[in-house]
Amino acid sequence: MIRLSGVSRTFSGRSGTVEALRGIDLDVADGEFVAILGRSGCGKSTLLRIIAGLLPATDGLVSVAGEPVTRARQDIAMLFQRPALLPWRSVLDNVLLPVELFGWRRAKHRARALELLEMAGLGGFEKRLPHELSGGMQQRVSLCRSLVGNPRVLLMDEPFSALDALTRQELSVELQRVHMENRSTIVFVTHSIDEAVLLADRVVVLSPRPGRLRKVVDIDIPRPRTLGRNDHLEEVARCSADLHELLMERERPDAAPESGRASLVEPPRAQAEDLATAGKGQ
Amino acid sequence: MIRLSGVSRTFSGRSGTVEALRGIDLDVADGEFVAILGRSGCGKSTLLRIIAGLLPATDGLVSVAGEPVTRARQDIAMLFQRPALLPWRSVLDNVLLPVELFGWRRAKHRARALELLEMAGLGGFEKRLPHELSGGMQQRVSLCRSLVGNPRVLLMDEPFSALDALTRQELSVELQRVHMENRSTIVFVTHSIDEAVLLADRVVVLSPRPGRLRKVVDIDIPRPRTLGRNDHLEEVARCSADLHELLMERERPDAAPESGRASLVEPPRAQAEDLATAGKGQ
Amino acid sequence: MTEIRSAPRRTSDASTPRGARPARTTDAVRTLVPPLLGLVVTIAVWWLVTEVELVHPMALPPPQDVLSAFTASSDRLIEQTTLTATETLIGFGLSTVAGVLIGLLLAGSRFAARMFSPLLVAVNSVPKIALAPLLVVTLGWGQPPILTMVFLLCFFPIVLATATGLTTTPAELAELARSLDASWWQAFRKVRLPAALPQIFVGLKVAMPLAAIGAVMGEFQAGEGGLGYEIVQSLGIGDSPTAWAAILLIALFSILLYAVLTLLERLALPWVRATTSAR
Amino acid sequence: MTEIRSAPRRTSDASTPRGARPARTTDAVRTLVPPLLGLVVTIAVWWLVTEVELVHPMALPPPQDVLSAFTASSDRLIEQTTLTATETLIGFGLSTVAGVLIGLLLAGSRFAARMFSPLLVAVNSVPKIALAPLLVVTLGWGQPPILTMVFLLCFFPIVLATATGLTTTPAELAELARSLDASWWQAFRKVRLPAALPQIFVGLKVAMPLAAIGAVMGEFQAGEGGLGYEIVQSLGIGDSPTAWAAILLIALFSILLYAVLTLLERLALPWVRATTSAR
Amino acid sequence: SSDKSEDSKGDGKLEKVTYLTSFGNFGRDAYAWVAKEKGFFKEAGFDVDIKSGQGTGGNIGLVVSGKADFTPVDLTGALLQVGKGEAKDFVAVAAIQQRTMAAIFSTEGKGIATPKDLEGKKVADTAGSVVRLLFPTYARLAGVDASKVQWPNGEASALMGMLGSGAVDGIGQFVVGKPTVEAVTKKKAVMLPYSDVMTDLYGNVLITSSKLAKEKPDMVKRFSEALLKGLDYSLANPAEAGDMLKKNEPTANPQSAAAELQLMEAFVRSAGSGAKAGTLDSQRVARCIALLQGAGSIPAGLTPEQIVDFNLTPKA
Ligand SMILES: Nc1ncnc2c1ncn2[C@@H]1O[C@H](COP(=O)(O)OP(=O)(O)OP(=O)(O)O)[C@@H](O)[C@H]1O
Ligand SMILES: Nc1ncnc2c1ncn2[C@@H]1O[C@H](COP(=O)(O)OP(=O)(O)OP(=O)(O)O)[C@@H](O)[C@H]1O
Ligand SMILES: [Mg+2]
Ligand SMILES: [Mg+2]
DSSP: OEEEEEEEEEEEETTEEEEEEEEEEEEEOTTOEEEEEEOTTSSHHHHHHHHHTSSOOSEEEEEETTEEOSSOOTTEEEEOSSOOOOTTSOHHHHHTHHHHHTTOOHHHHHHHHHHHHHHTTOTTOTTSOGGGSOHHHHHHHHHHHHHHTOOSEEEEESTTTTSOHHHHHHHHHHHHHHHHHHOOEEEEEOSOHHHHHHHOSEEEEEETTTBEEEEEEEOOOOSSOOSSOSTTHHHHHHHHHHHHHHHHSOOOSSOOOOGGGGGGSOOOOTTOSSOOOOSSOO | OEEEEEEEEEEEETTEEEEEEEEEEEEEOTTOEEEEEEOTTSSHHHHHHHHHTSSOOSEEEEEETTEEOOSOOTTEEEEOSSOOOOTTSOHHHHHTHHHHHTTOOHHHHHHHHHHHHHHTTOTTOTTSOGGGSOHHHHHHHHHHHHHHTOOSEEEEESTTTTSOHHHHHHHHHHHHHHHHHHTOEEEEEOSOHHHHHHHOSEEEEEETTTBEEEEEEEOOOOSSOOSSOSTTHHHHHHHHHHHHHHHHSOOOSSOOOOGGGGGGSOOOOTTOSSOOOOSSOO | OOOOOOOOSOOSSOOOOTTOTTHHHHHHHHHHHHHHHHHHHHHHHHHHHHHTTSSOTTTSOOHHHHHHHHHHTHHHHHHHHHHHHHHHHHHHHHHHHHHHHHHHHHHHOHHHHHHHHHHHHHHHHSOGGGGHHHHHHHHOSSHHHHHHHHHHHHHHHHHHHHHHHHHTEEHHHHHHHHHTTOOHHHIIIIIIHHHHHHHHHHHHHHHHHHHHHHHHHHHHHHOSSHHHHHHHHHHHTTOHHHHHHHHHHHHHHHHHHHHHHHHHHHHHOHHHHHHEEOO | OOOOOOOOSOOSSOOOOTTOOTHHHHHHHHHHHHHHHHHHHHHHHHHHHHHTTSSOTTTSOOHHHHHHHHHHTHHHHHHHHHHHHHHHHHHHHHHHHHHHHHHHHHHHOHHHHHHHHHHHHHHHHSOHHHHHHHHHHHHOSSHHHHHHHHHHHHHHHHHHHHHHHHHTEEHHHHHHHHHTTOOHHHIIIIIIHHHHHHHHHHHHHHHHHHHHHHHHHHHHHHOSSHHHHHHHHHHHTTOHHHHHHHHHHHHHHHHHHHHHHHHHHHHHOHHHHHHEEOO | OOOTTSSOOSSSSOEEEEEEOSEESOGGGHHHHHHHHTTHHHHTTEEEEEEOEEOHHHHHHHHHTTSOSEEEEEHHHHHHHHHTTSOOSEEEEEESOSSOOEEEEEETTSSOSSGGGGTTOBEEBOTTOHHHHHHHHHHHHHTOOGGGSBOOBOOGGGHHHHHHHTSOSEEEEEGGGHHHHHHHHOSOEEEEEGGGTOTTOOOEEEEEEHHHHHHOHHHHHHHHHHHHHHHHHHHHOHHHHHHHHHHHOTTOOHHHHHHHHHHHHHHHTTTTTOOOTTOOOHHHHHHHHHHHHHTTSSOTTOOHHHHBOTTTSOOO
16 A cells, blocks of 8 residues: 655755655555654654655655555545644534545535544534644544545554543544544554554554664554453563564664564564565665 | 642633633642643643643632742743744754743853753754754753753643653653752643653642542652662552553543542652642632 | 732633623723724824924814814715725725735746736835826726726735735645645635735735725826815815815724724634734 | 656755755746746836827837936936935835834733724825825925835834734744743743744835835925936926836836845745745 | 025125925926026025925925925915915015916817817816816806816826827916927917916915015015026026026926926016016906905905015016
8 A cells, every 4th residue: 555665855954954764665555554663753754744745755765555656645644743723713624624625515524523523522622713622632633634534544643642541542442443444554653652552563663863664563463452451461562562672772873774673573464465674775 | 839729710712611620729849749640631731821820710729839820930930732932943042042031141051951952862953943853852842941940840741742752761760850959849741640650749630621639649659760670660550550540430420529539648748848638629 | 828819911812700791891991992092192292283383284284173174064075085985995895806816826826926026016116196197098087097096005915915824824734735635726715815814914904094095096186076186176275174184084984994804803813813922 | 666756746844855956047047037027028018008009108108218218317317216215225224113113012002002003094094195295394305204204104014014923923932931931021022023023024025115105205295306306307397208217217126125125034034934835 | 594694795694595496396497596596596695495396285385384485386376275264474575477377288189279169178187276276267258168168187297198198188287388298299289378368367476484574574575586587587598597407407308498488488577467577466466366256266355465565576
């Protein structure tokens, strides 16, 4: 579904250049749920923007559903790190924005939007303006907006970062449901290892500046998964520990991608046609 | 240091009123580290704003250091939920903003600001403008800004929400150091139970809309504390479990503050002159 | 700890304590007293200046003379005011539409912006009196040249404000529109235009008094009535009190139209007051 | 998968691929060609209109006549232009200072705003020609009345833009300033003013061409030289080509000053372009 | 203006005086420059600062407020101001034109040769102009049905263009505008001077403030004599006068200035009255007042003495 090869991105400003991403190779299969972990500033948001067609890569190839990415597509929904709500629109109208832009009938999707808001615990706030909401509530509105169009691909940038544990859990369950029902492909940036292990089929770990593929960890736990209450506690613990270690690792002196990482990558999952190719060059 | 009694706050807009806080009674001792936990939208940010003197309470009394709060004070630093960086100022200049406003000498505090930025992993980004930073980096700049003035009281609204585990941990250590060295009073809003247990002397749990004091949990683990590696694993686990349960609890039908909560509150800590008074009314 | 209610400066959100009902009349007082005070002060200063003969009554007649000039021909003056105000309004309406469209064009294409901006600045910087012959010769008398004059005087602020507003959409909202693959028109209608509205309103507020001047200037050249005609006529026969009565009527209806515009802005853009801070 | 580089529309950040060096000349071309094209088109239309005698040459002389009128007395005209441009610049400078200060006052106090806004609207809506006698009578000839005229014409956009800019500080930045217990002046200098600068620049850009008109109008009444005087004199003896040469010179220096202002804005406010999206 | 040099003549300190032209700096106003260039002012003990005037209304304002000491204004306009009770603080001390130069202009080919031809035509002028104001009276005297003439508005600067482009059939204009009209329209001008039927009406008169007239009558007399000397000289030597204007006023055109002066001569030295340049006749002024009262433009009760100081006017 999503294929990145050798994707790099450099930002150049007045005060020098920043190499945000270097040589990212990644294939995400149709219907796969990939989580991206990495230190703050390692290029996760940049990567999502490149996939969404919002930012050109300075190098490398990006394609979605076989087509090279040159601009945003309606079947890809992006949930930004900041809520990015239109301040003049009510909560409901914000959620319905994609519907309007896609030229769909508002009336038809109103019920769905209200349902999503209800699910996100925002029932009763439909008519409020964004500035009347708390930070976490705004983030949930943005989540509802990204879900309302039933996108084939969902790119989510820390969607639960401002939420409490209970809300997080409820929404995780909902997200899994959406993922399984719609068979949508999801790329999910998070800082929570638990969340990554709970939700993802594969977890991509990026190394810090410049962001390179540090490792790809497969999570082979059957769905639906719930926090705490499943039969795969051991597996979960192992994955979590692995990821924790990967993240906690201080930067290497040479700062080059680890060459021996393939060993940790699990064999390809049955339903995925595209394999994760993690490594420098191809 | 901080004394709230019967503090309530109602927002009234075009589309009806929202009762954000109801009858909050809370005393925070000088040098105490209080964490606030609660569901998204339960009024945590509102509470901090009221303490900071940025928002009037619709009812109740607020005082800091014995003086009723009527406006912001220079010895209280507020770290907002959103980074709120001045987009035209470089990272360093943003951090130095309080110094300038307090009429201190810039040159004197420049080294301190650079040190803070280095500590926050932002070395080399001093001259950049905020829009050139990632979300987490912006949050860290905002953290540095709140620390640069060595405030007596620090009000922090989810300061680590956009950060990865490793950065969080590093900054937690640093925050504890600042807290112990400066003996500053800290009120810290977070969604992470681990963080609350790691950092706080007491954890205040708010119930959802309207926000009321659900329970105050004392954490009696000696400082400095580190995640994972301490001798009080059991204590940590107990507190975490308590908090988790409190948070995970579905709203009660009557939604009234639990009356039997005092039982869980531990006896007053020796160094605190002001006791936590948790309960409805006074 | 004393019983002092914590009450920092008003914040942007509507934080009125409940139970403060009889605020209605006080609000009206608060809205009306300062402008009235301003009026009184202005008239007092004016009166004083003429009373001590700082300026000769030829140049600035004393207020009482202007008042009696007004009462002497109030019917005619009010009729003229209606005419000029109507022209101002129509011209302003047309200019708003045209100005926003031109602003749209400039915002839509960098090429168009570069190509036409100098021309627009040029047109705007030409003293309009110099264009008078051209106007009357090509458009004759009556509404067309007057409305054109209104347009010429007030289009620029509207164009500039619109173009600026549309090209300074907050990056995060523009990115949102792009991420939804919105067409240019959709992005404009759903995101850029609403985001630009506060800016456009500033342009309109600058343009409003200019529109009044435009109508008056148009009447100077091509009018067959209206306050502009009245002013020229009165000045020609040395009747400066009547001329000043006409001038004040222009000022008065401009203030009124401006106030309406401000009210409209407030009603149309409640979110602006909520997301920004005035003091 | 073909070798097509992913290249969505340019985003607001400076995302030029490295190694694109020889962009210098192309940039200059891209900046200069459209306005030149605009100029050529304008002149062509102008020529055509006069060629087919759509308007009488007295109302609009053909370009070639204007050109020869210019060359016939280019020395004098350039001298006059220098004079008028200087007056414009000085007047504009003074108006900027005064306008920003008044804007500041209005932004600082709701009472002042309510009290004086109607007065400012009134002054702005009075046709300035009507004030001419008053000006010369009170201020005599030369610079004072001319600069006053410039001020009267261009202060309003600056005041309104400043007041609007200062009273619509993003709530989160204003709250930050408050949380640091910044004094009114500090909040103004460190937060509100920088935040208002983009808005203020819009005001300045609207005011710039008006300042030129102001200088010319001042010269009409009180000038002893300058392009305004030139226009009156030329029109008086039916020499409309020279009058139009003067008009075009006004337009030309206005465009120049406007361009300088735009450049200044760009240099002073790099962050605006980075945090907003133009297209 | 100081009164130190009250008696000095030609030498010693010169008295500073501000003089305003009637409007702008055209041939019709060249005589002031001539008086200055030829040293007439200096001989009379004046250092004259010549400013560009703004027309009757503005000029009166400047004189009464003391910004200027002398200026020529249209007597009709001045009477209107006084009649409205606006400006009582000035007096006329000399005539510049014995007969009004107000006229209606047309061009050949528009079928206007006599006043009667104006019926059914459009004549443009500024809203408050004397030509427009006195037209009903003119029409009555010339036997024209005033109601059949349309009078659209036009800015002063737009009038020529209107006539040239055929937007109107005639415009109000001073007779000295003839060369300009012909240059602009490229046709022969047809001129209908009001003075043909309103022989009593003066054109411009020199005014000064009542204060100056009262306090320094001598100085006022000296000034108007010097100015009239310049006027005489200009009419006698129009080409030289044109050059002098050009010298002081680079924007002027010496040829058209000379042409204006030639045209003006007949109005300054009124053939009919045969009076010396500058004289003002109380009887005629009274008839001017009556004319305006007849037109309903000013209230009754105005006397010639209220507007003219006959002690100061040049005597025939
Ligand atoms: N300016 C406002 N106008 C109206 N309602 C408001 C305003 N600010 C907050 N609220 C309401 O008050 C309640 C509490 O908001 P607050 O921001 O304090 O929540 P919070 O606990 O910080 O939530 P989060 O964890 O999501 O940040 C919410 O229901 C919100 O809708
Ligand atoms: N517009 C920009 N201009 C310049 N540099 C930028 C820009 N956007 C991002 N960067 C840089 O690119 C790097 C990666 O940024 P990005 O936002 O992708 O990080 P991130 O992984 O999402 O971090 P976080 O977890 O903090 O959100 C950072 O070092 C940042 O400074
Ligand atoms: Mg990010
Ligand atoms: Mg919050």
